[in-house]
Amino acid sequence: MTTAHRRALTGIKPTGTPHWGNYFGMIRPALELAEVTQEAFYFIADYHALTTVRDRVALRRDSLEIAAVYLACGLDPERIVLFRQSDVPEVCELSWILSCVTGIGLVERAHAYKDARAQGKDVNFGVVTYPVLMAADILLYDTEIVPVGKDQVQHLEMARDMAGYFNQQFLGETGYDEQGRWDGKGLRRPESLVRETTATVPGTDGQKMSKSYDNVVPIFASKAEMKKRIMSIVTDSTPLEAPKDPTTCNVFALYRLIASPAECEALAARYRGGNFGYGHAKLALLDKALEVFGPMQERYDAFIADPAALEAILLRGATRARAVATPVIERVRAAVGLPIHKAGLAHG
Numbered sequence: 001m002t003t004a005h006r007r008a009l010t011g012i013k014p015t016g017t018p019h020w021g022n023y024f025g026m027i028r029p030a031l032e033l034a035e036v037t038q039e040a041f042y043f044i045a046d047y048h049a050l051t052t053v054r055d056r057v058a059l060r061r062d063s064l065e066i067a068a069v070y071l072a073c074g075l076d077p078e079r080i081v082l083f084r085q086s087d088v089p090e091v092c093e094l095s096w097i098l099s100c101v102t103g104i105g106l107v108e109r110a111h112a113y114k115d116a117r118a119q120g121k122d123v124n125f126g127v128v129t130y131p132v133l134m135a136a137d138i139l140l141y142d143t144e145i146v147p148v149g150k151d152q153v154q155h156l157e158m159a160r161d162m163a164g165y166f167n168q169q170f171l172g173e174t175g176y177d178e179q180g181r182w183d184g185k186g187l188r189r190p191e192s193l194v195r196e197t198t199a200t201v202p203g204t205d206g207q208k209m210s211k212s213y214d215n216v217v218p219i220f221a222s223k224a225e226m227k228k229r230i231m232s233i234v235t236d237s238t239p240l241e242a243p244k245d246p247t248t249c250n251v252f253a254l255y256r257l258i259a260s261p262a263e264c265e266a267l268a269a270r271y272r273g274g275n276f277g278y279g280h281a282k283l284a285l286l287d288k289a290l291e292v293f294g295p296m297q298e299r300y301d302a303f304i305a306d307p308a309a310l311e312a313i314l315l316r317g318a319t320r321a322r323a324v325a326t327p328v329i330e331r332v333r334a335a336v337g338l339p340i341h342k343a344g345l346a347h348g
Contacts, residue, residue: 007039008145008193011085011137014049014062018069019216021201021209024257027073029195033147034080041081041141041321042070044314047092047133048085051126064310069219071313072300083317085137090322090329095136097332099129101165107131111154135159139187140325147193156192163187170335186335187328201257202250204233217254219293220300230286235278244278246271251281258292 010030018027034040046063053059063084075082085091107113110131116123138146138159146156167175167186175186182188200208203215210216217229233250246252246268256264267284270276303310333340 006037006144007041007141008033008037008147009041009043009138009141009143009190010147011043011045011048011134012066012070013045014059014066016058016062016211017065018219019209019211020219020254020257021203021216023073023219024201027070029147031070031074033193034075037145039081040079041143041324042075042083043088043137043321044082044084045137046084046086048130051124051130064307065304067310067314068300068303071303071310072220072296074296077313077317081317081320082313083321084314087315087318088140088321088325090325091133091136091140093329094140094332095129095133097336098135098139098162098166099132101169102132102162106158106161109154110158111151131155131158132162135162138190139163140328141321142188142324142328143190144188145193146190147195149195153192153194156190160189163189166332166335185331187332202253204229204250206234206250217289220297223290226289227286230282230289231279233282233285238278240277241275243274244271244276249278249281251278251285255281255285255288259288263288 010033012026012030015022030042034042044063044066046059049059049062053062067082067084070082071077107128112130113123113128116127134155135158138156139162146159148156163186164174167173171186173183173186175183176189177183203209203213204217205213205215207213207215217226221229230251233254235249235251238244249271252264252267252271255267259267267281271281330340
């Protein structure tokens with residue numbers, strides 16, 4: 001599937017200080033998508049975060065922090081629409097309307113809800129309706145493409161189903177002709193762009209890198225903190241003088257994520273040649289990490305030091321997002337029989 005000249009959308013949940021697992025699993029792929037898409041919409045999903053977050057200071061801080069991270073990593077806010085979910089109130093209106101055409105059985109089949117119930121967790125209603133708000137996030141912008149991992153395909157399919165329910169119940173048609181072309185009247189059904197499975201980013205203990213395991217290497221940390229984390233990576237007890245297998249080493253697994261093929265080949269040769277310890281490998285990883293993330297760190301520090309500038313970027317993005325969302329919500333209101341008050345739907 002080509003993504004040229006199509007509108008793509010992705011959500012970014014504010015999760016606190018990002019680590020290498022976030023960067024290679026989420027941030028870098030999202031930035032790569034923006035390079036091949038005519039229109040890219042990135043939103044910070046602060047409404048979604050409310051299913052678990054109860055600290056207003058942390059929510060505001062984390063929302064700005066994730067914006068600073070993406071900007072520091074290369075997101076261009078002049079070309080890409082970066083905005084905060086809660087700055088586009090139309091998403092809540094669309095979420096309610098979608099909830100009125102969606103059967104409870106559909107949302108109860110959502111994996112996250114089923115898993116939470118199976119584990120005996122105390123589930124709030126936000127968790128139950130999470131897929132409906134997610135569908136509203138997507139459908140509000142006439143989104144054509146949504147990048148998803150294989151474990152997220154269900155959510156995209158549910159959004160497609162909800163668009164179909166709306167079109168059929170309020171317009172009496174699917175909204176698509178026999179060739180699959182959208183007629184522009186109802187809600188547009190998005191297509192998924194399933195990301196290829198990426199290698200698991202190992203943490204310092206060899207498990208998948210995760211904050212819950214406290215085994216992360218932060219993207220933006222001081223040199224001392226990054227060195228401390230990298231030097232704590234678990235390795236085996238092979239003696240210094242003995243040859244080593246780079247393919248079984250956690251240090252090398254991380255190195256190959258940030259180094260060129262030639263650099264990886266050179267380091268692998270040192271592993272296999274003997275008289276090369278894991279301490280040497282960790283220092284090589286540290287040097288490469290500082291080279292790759294150092295310039296990003298400088299940009300990140302500058303953004304974090306100026307929260308007013310971050311707010312201005314997000315609000316400009318919200319204005320651009322609402323310029324797209326307003327015609328959609330007007331179209332929805334017309335279809336369901338709700339009044340359309342232009343002043344109340346003004347952009348920004």
